Amino acid sequence: DTGVSQDPRHKITKRGQNVTFRCDPISEHNRLYWYRQTLGQGPEFLTYFQNEAQLEKSRLLSDRFSAERPKGSFSTLEIQRTEQGDSAMYLCASSKISSYQASPNVLTFGAGSRLTVL
Amino acid sequence: EDQVTQSPEALRLQEGESSSLNCSYTVSGLRGLFWYRQDPGKGPEFLFTLYSAGEEKEKERLKATLTKKESFLHITAPKPEDSATYLCALTDSWGKLQFGAGTQVVVTP
Numbered sequence: 001d002t003g004v005s006q007d008p009r010h011k012i013t014k015r016g017q018n019v020t021f022r023c024d025p026i027s028e029h030n031r032l033y034w035y036r037q038t039l040g041q042g043p044e045f046l047t048y049f050q051n052e053a054q055l056e057k058s059r060l061l062s063d064r065f066s067a068e069r070p071k072g073s074f075s076t077l078e079i080q081r082t083e084q085g086d087s088a089m090y091l092c093a094s095s096k097i098s099s100y101q102a103s104p105n106v107l108t109f110g111a112g113s114r115l116t117v118l
Numbered sequence: 119e120d121q122v123t124q125s126p127e128a129l130r131l132q133e134g135e136s137s138s139l140n141c142s143y144t145v146s147g148l149r150g151l152f153w154y155r156q157d158p159g160k161g162p163e164f165l166f167t168l169y170s171a172g173e174e175k176e177k178e179r180l181k182a183t184l185t186k187k188e189s190f191l192h193i194t195a196p197k198p199e200d201s202a203t204y205l206c207a208l209t210d211s212w213g214k215l216q217f218g219a220g221t222q223v224v225v226t227p
Contacts, residue, residue, distance in 0.1 A: 004161070031213060042122075042205050042217030043162065056212065091161050097213055105213035106152075109161030 004110035006092050012116045013082055020078045021113040025094030032075050033107060034067055035091040036060070043091055049075060050097075082117045089114050120145045120208055124218035131196050131225045139191040139221045141206035150209040151189050153182050155202045156220070162205055165191075196225045 005024040013019050025032050030051050035043035046065070047057045051072035061067075064082075069075040079086055093107040123142045131137055143151065150169055154162035166175040168184040175182045179200060181192040191204055203222045207215040 033214070040127075040219065042124075042207070042219050043215075045214050045216065048212075048214060056214070093161070095213060105150075105209065106164050106167070107213075107215060108164070109154075111159070111161050 004092055004094055004108055006090075006110040006113050008113060009111065010114045010116075012118065014118050015084060016081055018078065018080045019082055019115060020076055021090050021092075021115075023075045023077070023092030023094075023110060025074070025092070026096075026108060029094035029096045029108070030072070031095045031097050031105070032069055033093040033095075034075070034077050035093065035109075037089045037091055037112070038087075046077075079115075082115075084117045087115055087117045120210075120216055122206060122208055122216055122218035124204075124206055124221050126221060127219070128222045129224070131193070131223065133197055133225055133227050134195050136192070136194045136196070138193070139204055139223070141189040141191070141218055142187060143189070143206075143208055144187075145208055148208070149211055151184060152207045152209060152215060153180075153189070153191055154205045154207065154217075156205055157202050165204075193223070196223075198225045198227055201225045 007022045033048040034046040037043040049069040064080045067077045089112040091112045093109040095107045121144045125140045153165040156162045166182040171186045173184050179194045183190045203220040205220045207217040
């Protein structure tokens with residue numbers, strides 16, 4: 001397994017444009033998380049899925065943000081009408097969790113997609 | 119509301135100079151405290167999970183400890199390859215992580 005893959009790694013866009021990021025999790029992982037990280041800060045939770053169901057969205061996730069995970073495999077994060085404040089690293093992570101899991105829910109992160117909004 | 123505070127923000131060490139990073143937390147019920155390492159331009163990489171006060175975990179030159187209010191990451195005789203940002207995080211009952219701002223460590227030869 002190659003780990004969590006994110007695409008594109010870098011995206012430069014003009015204010016007002018739409019952008020979409022893709023995340024391919026580790027194949028047997030049923031949980032998928034999106035985080036956002038700005039310079040000098042730790043990652044901030046945006047949303048997460050268990051299989052194809054989106055279970056929680058952060059208050060940070062405005063109406064311009066939408067995430068999907070069709071068929072419980074890859075996920076996309078779309079930002080509409082980008083603003084300069086959206087410039088950040090968008091991190092995807094996945095994990096395997098079950099009702100009987102005794103070991104910790106360790107999130108495996110991808111390398112991130114860096115967004116620059118001009 | 120759960121909170122995670124890391125100190126110092128940055129740490130510059132000479133190779134071989136041991137030191138400790140602090141992660142202070144407030145939480146209604148601890149379900150787990152995680153340490154991650156993050157290299158520039160990469161995602162965080164898992165190091166340790168601690169669950170209860172008194173617990174300790176070790177990996178090479180790193181040792182993590184936990185009390186009821188804070189966790190320490192001790193770096194013993196660091197090498198330049200230990201240079202990274204070290205993040206601590208609390209987990210909730212749904213497996214989400216709440217991260218601190220991190221400590222950037224630079225180890226010079």
